[in-house]
Amino acid sequence: xxxxxxxxxxxxxxxxxxVQLIAAFxxxxxxxxLWINLNRNLxxxxxxxxxxxxxxxxxxxxxxxxxxxxxxxTYSRALWVGLINSLRVAIxxxxxxxIVGIFAGISRLSDNWLLRNIAGVxxxxxxxxxxxxxxxxxxxxxxxxxxxxxxxxxxLNLVSISQSGVQFPWFRLSSxxxxxxxxxxxxxxxxxAEIVRGGIQSVxxxxxxxxxxxxxxPGLVMRLVIFPQALRVIVPPLTSQYLNLTKNSxxxxxxxxxxxxFVASTTFNQTGxxxxxxxxxxLTYLTLSLxxxxxxxxxxxxxTIKER
Amino acid sequence: MDKKTLILAIAPLILSLTACTPEVANTGDxxxxxxxxxxxxxxxxxxxxxxxxxxxxxxxxxxxTDGKYSGLDVDVCRAIASALFDNPDAVEYRNLNAxxxxxxxxxxxxxxxxxxxxxxxxxxxxxxxxxAPIIFYDGxxxxxxxxxxxxxxxxxxxxxxxxxxxTTNEQNLADQMRKRGxxxxxxxxxxxxxxxxxxxxxxxxxxxxxxxxxxxxxxxxPNPEDNVILDENLSSEPFAPAVADGDSKWANTVKWVxxxxxxxxxxxxxxxxxxxxxxxxxxxxxxxxxxxxxxGQGMGLPNDFAVRIIKHVGNYGEIYxxxxxxxxxxxxxxxxxxxWTKGGLLFSPPFR
Numbered sequence: 001x002x003x004x005x006x007x008x009x010x011x012x013x014x015x016x017x018x019v020q021l022i023a024a025f026x027x028x029x030x031x032x033x034l035w036i037n038l039n040r041n042l043x044x045x046x047x048x049x050x051x052x053x054x055x056x057x058x059x060x061x062x063x064x065x066x067x068x069x070x071x072x073x074t075y076s077r078a079l080w081v082g083l084i085n086s087l088r089v090a091i092x093x094x095x096x097x098x099i100v101g102i103f104a105g106i107s108r109l110s111d112n113w114l115l116r117n118i119a120g121v122x123x124x125x126x127x128x129x130x131x132x133x134x135x136x137x138x139x140x141x142x143x144x145x146x147x148x149x150x151x152x153x154x155x156l157n158l159v160s161i162s163q164s165g166v167q168f169p170w171f172r173l174s175s176x177x178x179x180x181x182x183x184x185x186x187x188x189x190x191x192x193a194e195i196v197r198g199g200i201q202s203v204x205x206x207x208x209x210x211x212x213x214x215x216x217x218p219g220l221v222m223r224l225v226i227f228p229q230a231l232r233v234i235v236p237p238l239t240s241q242y243l244n245l246t247k248n249s250x251x252x253x254x255x256x257x258x259x260x261x262f263v264a265s266t267t268f269n270q271t272g273x274x275x276x277x278x279x280x281x282x283l284t285y286l287t288l289s290l291x292x293x294x295x296x297x298x299x300x301x302x303x304t305i306k307e308r
Numbered sequence: 309m310d311k312k313t314l315i316l317a318i319a320p321l322i323l324s325l326t327a328c329t330p331e332v333a334n335t336g337d338x339x340x341x342x343x344x345x346x347x348x349x350x351x352x353x354x355x356x357x358x359x360x361x362x363x364x365x366x367x368x369x370x371x372x373t374d375g376k377y378s379g380l381d382v383d384v385c386r387a388i389a390s391a392l393f394d395n396p397d398a399v400e401y402r403n404l405n406a407x408x409x410x411x412x413x414x415x416x417x418x419x420x421x422x423x424x425x426x427x428x429x430x431x432x433x434x435x436x437x438x439x440a441p442i443i444f445y446d447g448x449x450x451x452x453x454x455x456x457x458x459x460x461x462x463x464x465x466x467x468x469x470x471x472x473x474x475t476t477n478e479q480n481l482a483d484q485m486r487k488r489g490x491x492x493x494x495x496x497x498x499x500x501x502x503x504x505x506x507x508x509x510x511x512x513x514x515x516x517x518x519x520x521x522x523x524x525x526x527x528x529x530p531n532p533e534d535n536v537i538l539d540e541n542l543s544s545e546p547f548a549p550a551v552a553d554g555d556s557k558w559a560n561t562v563k564w565v566x567x568x569x570x571x572x573x574x575x576x577x578x579x580x581x582x583x584x585x586x587x588x589x590x591x592x593x594x595x596x597x598x599x600x601x602x603x604g605q606g607m608g609l610p611n612d613f614a615v616r617i618i619k620h621v622g623n624y625g626e627i628y629x630x631x632x633x634x635x636x637x638x639x640x641x642x643x644x645x646x647x648w649t650k651g652g653l654l655f656s657p658p659f660r
Binding site: 062072136148253270272274 | 430431468485493494496497498553
C-alpha cells in the first residue's frame with residue numbers, strides 16, 4: 001500500500017502527524033505565553049507564585065464544620081471543610097433532584113388534569129427564572145421567615161424548626177444549607193422533569209399498547225416497560241444536569257453557606273493568592289465533574305441495549 | 309483530504325504562528341516600557357482617574373438619588389482628580405466589593421482604591437499593594453438588637469454573628485472570640501446588603517463591622533433606633549487609600565494629596581478662604597500653595613496642586629463635616645480623626 005517512491009510530503013500519514021505536532025506546539029506555545037506573562041506580572045507586584053500559603057493559619061471561623069475545625073487550623077484544613085460542605089449539598093441535591101425530576105416529569109404526562117398542570121407550572125417557573133434569585137427567595141422568603149429560635153416549631157417533639165434551621169435529635173441542618181439545597185433541587189429538578197418527559201415520549205407508542213394488551217396495570221407499564229427504555233434517552237442529559245447542580249452549588253456564597261468556593265475565595269482574599277486559589281477551585285470542580293461523569297457513564301452502559 | 313486541501317488547512321496555522329512571534333516580542337517590549345513608565349503618566353494622558361470605591365456605604369462612598377457619588381472616600385478620588393486635572397469630576401468610579409478590591413488594584417483595573425480599606429501588614433507586603441496615609445481611624449464594633457439585652461461579647465455565646473467575607477472584621481472576630489474562649493456561629497456573606505438583610509430578618513443576633521460602617525448601615529435599617537452598637541472595640545481599623553505596589557511615583561502623588569487635605573486644615577486654609585491666602589507672607593503657606601518653590605514639579609504635578617484640591621474639595625475638616633460630621637445623619641464624633649494639634653491622630657509631614 002505504501003509507495004516508497006512517492007516523496008514524503010505526498011504521504012497522507014506524514015501530514016497527519018505534522019498537523020498533530022503543530023497543534024501540540026501551538027497549545028504549548030499559548031500556555032507558555034500565559035505562564036511567562038503571569039510570572040512577569042506577579043514579579044512586578046512583588047508576589048511569588050506558590051502554594052506555601054496553604055500551610056498558614058487560616059484565622060477565620062466557619063459556621064458549618066462536619067469535621068473538626070477552628071481558626072487556628074491551616075488554610076488547607078479550611079478548604080477540606082469547604083469541600084465536604086460542597087459534597088454534602090451536591091450529593092443531597094442530586095438525590096432530591098432525581099426524585100423531584102422523575103415525579104414532575106411523569107406527572108406532566110399524567111391523565112390527571114390537576115397534576116399535569118401543576119407539574120407544568122412548576123417546570124416553567126423554575127426553569128425560566130435565575131437560580132440566584134431562587135436561592136435568595138428560599139433563604140429570605142422561606143427559611144428566614146420561619147419563627148425565631150426562641151419560638152421554634154416542634155414536630156412530635158423530635159424535629160424542631162426555626163429560622164436558624166432544622167434540629168433533628170442527633171444533628172442539625174442550617175437554614176443556609178436548606179436554602180441552597182432547595183434552590184438547587186427545584187431548579188435542577190425542573191430541567192430533569194423535561195428530560196424525563198422527553199425520554200418517556202421517545203418510547204414508541206406501540207410499546208404502551210403492547211404492554212397494556214398483556215394486561216399490565218398503568219403503573220406497571222411505566223415501571224417495567226416504558227421507563228427502562230426511556231432511561232437510554234434520559235441518562236446522558238441527566239449527567240449534564242448533575243454536573244450543573246454540582247457547579248451551581250458554588251452560588252452558596254450568596255446565602256452564606258460555607259462551601260469550597262466560599263472558603264477558597266476567603267483564602268484568596270486574605271492571602272492575595274488569586275491565581276493559586278482559582279487553580280485550586282478549578283481543579284476541585286474538574287475532579288468533581290469528572291467523577292460524576294465517570295459514574296454516570298458506567299450507569300449509562302448498564303441501561304443501554306445489550307445485543308445478545 | 310488531498311494534499312492541496314491539507315496545505316490550505318495548515319497554511320493559516322503556520323502564518324498565524326509566524327505572525328505571533330514578533331507580536332509577542334512587541335508586547336514584551338511595551339510591557340517593559342510600562343514597567344518604567346508611571347501610572348501617573350497613563351492617567352494624565354487618559355484625562356481621567358479610575359477610582360475603586362464601595363458605593364454601598366453612606367458617608368464613605370454612596371450613590372445618591374441624583375446618581376452622584378459622595379462620601380469621604382469619594383472626596384479622596386475627587387481631590388486626586390483636582391490635583392491632576394483641576395477638575396474634581398474627572399473620575400470614573402468602579403464599585404468593588406470586599407473580595408474584588410485587591411485584584412482590581414493588582415490588575416490595574418483601577419488606578420487607586422479608595423474604599424474604607426484597612427491598612428494591614430500582609431496587604432502592604434504580600435498582596436501587592438502600596439498604602440497612602442491613613443485617611444480615617446476606625447475600630448471594629450458589634451451591633452445587636454436592643455431587645456436582645458446583650459451588653460458584651462460574652463453575651464453572644466453560641467449566637468449567630470453576621471459579617472462580610474474577605475474583610476479584616478471576619479478575622480478579628482475569630483481572633484477575639486478565640487482569645488476569650490467564646491463559641492459562636494459566624495454567618496458570612498459576600499454581599500454587604502445580604503449580610504445586613506440577614507441581620508434585619510433576625511437570623512443573626514449580631515452583626516460586626518467597622519464602627520463607621522455600623523453607624524452608616526444602621527441609618528438605612530428598617531428601625532435604626534432598635535439597634536445598638538456595643539461599647540466593645542474588637543480592633544483598630546485604620547483606613548487608607550491604596551495603589552499597586554512598585555510604582556512609587558504614582559504612590560507619592562496619592563500620598564501627598566492625602567497629606568494636602570490634612571495640612572490645609574492645619575494651616576487654616578479652606579475652600580472659602582484659599583484665594584485670600586495667595587498673598588500670604590508665611591513661607592510655609594507659600595510653599596504649600598505653590599506661590600514659592602516648586603514642590604509640585606518634583607512629583608509631576610503643577611506647583612499649585614494643593615490650591616486646586618482645596619478649591620474644589622476643601623480641607624480634611626470640611627470633608628469630614630460634609631460626610632460624617634454632626635450635620636449629617638451619621639453624626640460620627642470626630643474623636644481620633646482630629647488634627648494632632650487638637651489631640652487627634654491626623655498629622656502631615658512638612659511640605660518642604
